[in-house]
Amino acid sequence: MRINPDSTADLIAALARTQQAQETALAQISSGKRIVAPSDDPAGMAEWIRNRSRATNNDEFSHSIGTLKAMFHTADSTLNSVVSSLERAVSLGVRGANGSLSVENREAIALEVKGIRENIVGLANVAINGTYIFAGTETRTKPFVSDADASSMVRYQGNQGTCQVPIGESRLMQMNVPGDQIFAAAEADVFQSLQDLITSLEAGGADAISVATSRVRAAFDHVSGQRVFYGSALAQMASEETYLANEKLELARRENDIAGVDEIEAISRFVNAQAAHAAALEAAGKVSRLSLLDYIQ
Amino acid sequence: MSSLFGTMSVSLRALLAQQAALQTTAENIGNVNTAGYARRRAVMIEDDPVLDGRLTIGNGVHLARIESLRDGTLEIRIHEETQQQGELDGYIGAMRQVESLFSDVDHGIGAQLDKFFQSLTRLSTGADNIPLRQNVVTAAGNLASTFNNVANRLKALQQTLDGGLVQAASDINTITAQIADLNVEVSRQRTLGDDAGTFEDQRTQLIRELSELVNVSVINADDGVTLTTADGAALVVGAHAFQIETSLQSSGLRHVYSQGRDITSGISGGRMGGLLRARDAGAESLLSDLDRMASGVITEINAAHRQGFDLNGVAGQDLFAPASPTDSAAKMRLVISDPAAIAASSDGSVGDSGNVSRLSDVATAAVISGQTPLDYYSGMVGRFGNDLGQAEAEREAVDLIMRQLSNQRAAVSGVSLDEEAANLIRYQRAFEAAARVVSVIDDLTQTVINLGRN
Numbered sequence: 001m002r003i004n005p006d007s008t009a010d011l012i013a014a015l016a017r018t019q020q021a022q023e024t025a026l027a028q029i030s031s032g033k034r035i036v037a038p039s040d041d042p043a044g045m046a047e048w049i050r051n052r053s054r055a056t057n058n059d060e061f062s063h064s065i066g067t068l069k070a071m072f073h074t075a076d077s078t079l080n081s082v083v084s085s086l087e088r089a090v091s092l093g094v095r096g097a098n099g100s101l102s103v104e105n106r107e108a109i110a111l112e113v114k115g116i117r118e119n120i121v122g123l124a125n126v127a128i129n130g131t132y133i134f135a136g137t138e139t140r141t142k143p144f145v146s147d148a149d150a151s152s153m154v155r156y157q158g159n160q161g162t163c164q165v166p167i168g169e170s171r172l173m174q175m176n177v178p179g180d181q182i183f184a185a186a187e188a189d190v191f192q193s194l195q196d197l198i199t200s201l202e203a204g205g206a207d208a209i210s211v212a213t214s215r216v217r218a219a220f221d222h223v224s225g226q227r228v229f230y231g232s233a234l235a236q237m238a239s240e241e242t243y244l245a246n247e248k249l250e251l252a253r254r255e256n257d258i259a260g261v262d263e264i265e266a267i268s269r270f271v272n273a274q275a276a277h278a279a280a281l282e283a284a285g286k287v288s289r290l291s292l293l294d295y296i297q
Numbered sequence: 298m299s300s301l302f303g304t305m306s307v308s309l310r311a312l313l314a315q316q317a318a319l320q321t322t323a324e325n326i327g328n329v330n331t332a333g334y335a336r337r338r339a340v341m342i343e344d345d346p347v348l349d350g351r352l353t354i355g356n357g358v359h360l361a362r363i364e365s366l367r368d369g370t371l372e373i374r375i376h377e378e379t380q381q382q383g384e385l386d387g388y389i390g391a392m393r394q395v396e397s398l399f400s401d402v403d404h405g406i407g408a409q410l411d412k413f414f415q416s417l418t419r420l421s422t423g424a425d426n427i428p429l430r431q432n433v434v435t436a437a438g439n440l441a442s443t444f445n446n447v448a449n450r451l452k453a454l455q456q457t458l459d460g461g462l463v464q465a466a467s468d469i470n471t472i473t474a475q476i477a478d479l480n481v482e483v484s485r486q487r488t489l490g491d492d493a494g495t496f497e498d499q500r501t502q503l504i505r506e507l508s509e510l511v512n513v514s515v516i517n518a519d520d521g522v523t524l525t526t527a528d529g530a531a532l533v534v535g536a537h538a539f540q541i542e543t544s545l546q547s548s549g550l551r552h553v554y555s556q557g558r559d560i561t562s563g564i565s566g567g568r569m570g571g572l573l574r575a576r577d578a579g580a581e582s583l584l585s586d587l588d589r590m591a592s593g594v595i596t597e598i599n600a601a602h603r604q605g606f607d608l609n610g611v612a613g614q615d616l617f618a619p620a621s622p623t624d625s626a627a628k629m630r631l632v633i634s635d636p637a638a639i640a641a642s643s644d645g646s647v648g649d650s651g652n653v654s655r656l657s658d659v660a661t662a663a664v665i666s667g668q669t670p671l672d673y674y675s676g677m678v679g680r681f682g683n684d685l686g687q688a689e690a691e692r693e694a695v696d697l698i699m700r701q702l703s704n705q706r707a708a709v710s711g712v713s714l715d716e717e718a719a720n721l722i723r724y725q726r727a728f729e730a731a732a733r734v735v736s737v738i739d740d741l742t743q744t745v746i747n748l749g750r751n
Contacts, residue, residue: 002708004703004708004711005707005711005712005716006711006713009700009704010700010704013700037397037399037400038400038678038681039681039682039683039685039686042678042680042681042682042686045675045678045682046678047675049402049405049407049675049678050675056408056411056412056415057414057415059415060415060418060419061418064419068422131423131425131648136646137642137646137647138646138648139424140648141647159646161644163421163424163648165422165650166418172654175421175650176648291714292715293718
């Protein structure tokens with residue numbers, strides 16, 4: 001049978017193939033990626049996009065946790081100061097209930113309690129970057145203001161709103177506790193109890209002072225109890241953070257599985273392609289050199 | 298009765314035949330690198346014998362014809378594969394140009410969508426925070442402009458392909474005119490009883506070039522080949538070539554016409570077929586997927602946004618301009634530029650982020666053909682990659698088949714220099730021998746003439 005006398009086309013095709021294989025391997029090695037375009041691995045590309053989206057979410061959840069942690073630390077340490085102040089007010093109330101105190105002494109104590117109240121109002125109005133953290137969702141309105149018409153002398157201007165922040169896939173974290181829930185709870189109203197203590201100290205009467213002091217103690221207990229929210233929220237977020245960190249590693253590993261190149265495999269592929277290319281070149285050089293025309297005279 | 302002069306004329310015919318064979322060899326050698334050339338062979342046959350009484354005496358040789366060695370079925374297969382190869386080349390070349398739009402997981406539409414929802418998540422940590430609101434505005438703007446950019450690049454590709462279509466139509470017209478001319482030459486040569494190999498070679502090569510451009514049916518008729526498109530529109534009939542033309546449609550894209558009839562849908566092969574597939578299937582389906590996605594995102598985000606209140610307690614407006622019924626991806630536009638106008642609050646209080654979660658929920662809701670926006674996008678990229686990957690696999694297969702067919706064709710029709718070198722010697726020797734016979738007859742004739750001298 002007659003064969004194709006011209007092997008040039010085959011040689012060129014073989015050279016193009018080996019060159020293409022070299023270039024593909026080289027591109028993969030230098031980019032570190034197995035998938036350069038969707039057609040390289042359509043399903044892999046689609047999964048890569050979804051995986052990348054989860055990684056972006058993961059980063060954002062971590063970022064949210066960081067923001068919330070800073071906020072909760074501020075809130076918690078603020079409430080810690082409030083609790084210390086109330087503790088001081090309770091001990092002042094206990095001292096004021098002592099019947100042997102002079103009017104001047106009681107008035108001095110009342111004055112100190114007033115100072116404590118001002119201090120606590122200031123603490124309750126704590127803001128981060130202009131955002132009041134105890135104002136419900138009226139975060140741009142100073143939540144606690146002096147008001148002579150109010151029985152507690154302090155009026156709450158915030159609302160009862162709370163916000164939720166996503167900190168994981170379908171995991172929400174309450175971001176705030178409304179100020180009235182902390183400072184103006186029924187039977188444990190911080191400012192009412194302090195006002196009652198001030199009034200009773202100014203009026204005198206050990207029993208009334210004792211009753212007022214016990215109310216301040218109730219407020220102290222309540223605010224201490226509210227701190228539990230921040231403590232448990234911080235603990236929850238710590239565990240969520242661990243989970244997110246593990247997930248982040250897992251997602252990065254998955255991304256590498258999907259799109260990353262196996263360097264050793266790619267390098268050996270490159271070396272093989274190079275050898276094949278050299279062999280094809282050699283064959284091309286030999287074949288074209290042989291001709292009957294060289295042998296006949 | 299045989300005579301010296303009779304023998305002389307036998308030798309002369311032998312000389313002529315060998316010389317013609319040598320010329321055929323020379324032509325083969327000369328055309329060793331000519332595309333579409335089929336090697337020729339001088340066919341010699343024995344002359345009718347002369348009867349001398351009861352004897353039959355051979356009367357030498359004469360050159361019957363010069364034939365081209367060609368396998369017709371192989372040529373048809375090559376034309377078919379060439380059409381497919383041209384189609385795949387056109388399609389792949391076009392789609393490769395836009396593949397990079399979907400290759401970048403860091404900056405593509407998927408990434409911008411992620412960044413938009415990411416900015417919303419971040420806003421939920423401080424709904425009253427202007428920089429965080431600005432982030433949302435920026436991310437929404439980037440999402441819209443990325444949609445615009447990708448859609449516009451696809452539209453630009455369609456326009457480029459349209460330009461390619463015009464060029465292909467003009468190339469086709471040039472070739473069909475040449476084929477019609479060759480039809481005339483071939484039938485003239487045939488009528489004269491001459492070998493039309495040269496013209497047939499050229500015509501075969503032109504049909505092959507035409508096959509690279511468009512899918513044609515080849516019918517061999519008495520008055521030359523008839524070429525038609527798949528749906529029967531005539532391109533060449535005998536001596537007549539019928540021009541095709543492209544005409545701009547209201548869609549802004551061109552269709553192909555033959556004698557006033559729209560033949561676009563019948564063009565499925567050759568580069569023209571590939572360009573049309575890339576334009577009307579490839580780029581168009583990407584565009585309609587993008588439009589559906591953009592329209593879904595716009596509608597859902599706007600609906601959620603309108604349920605909230607902005608930083609001033611005003612009810613939320615549309616975040617994006619309402620989805621346009623056509624070209625929603627190319628026309629996607631952010632209408633809010635004031636960060637305070639982001640409707641984050643669900644009750645009007647500045648610090649509430651209830652509506653932010655409503656907006657964020659769009660990310661996980663099955664809002665576009667029953668899928669989340671990102672799943673829809675990743676599916677669309679997957680489909681695109683799949684189509685292109687499949688076309689590339691097909692092209693590899695077609696390339697392989699083409700190499701085999703070309704090898705087979707060359708095995709029949711290709712010029713082998715070794716073979717020609719051998720033939721050269723063969724015909725040279727035969728020529729020399731015939732010339733020798735002439736010279737011997739000449740001597741004999743001398744002898745006869747000198748018979749009565751002494």
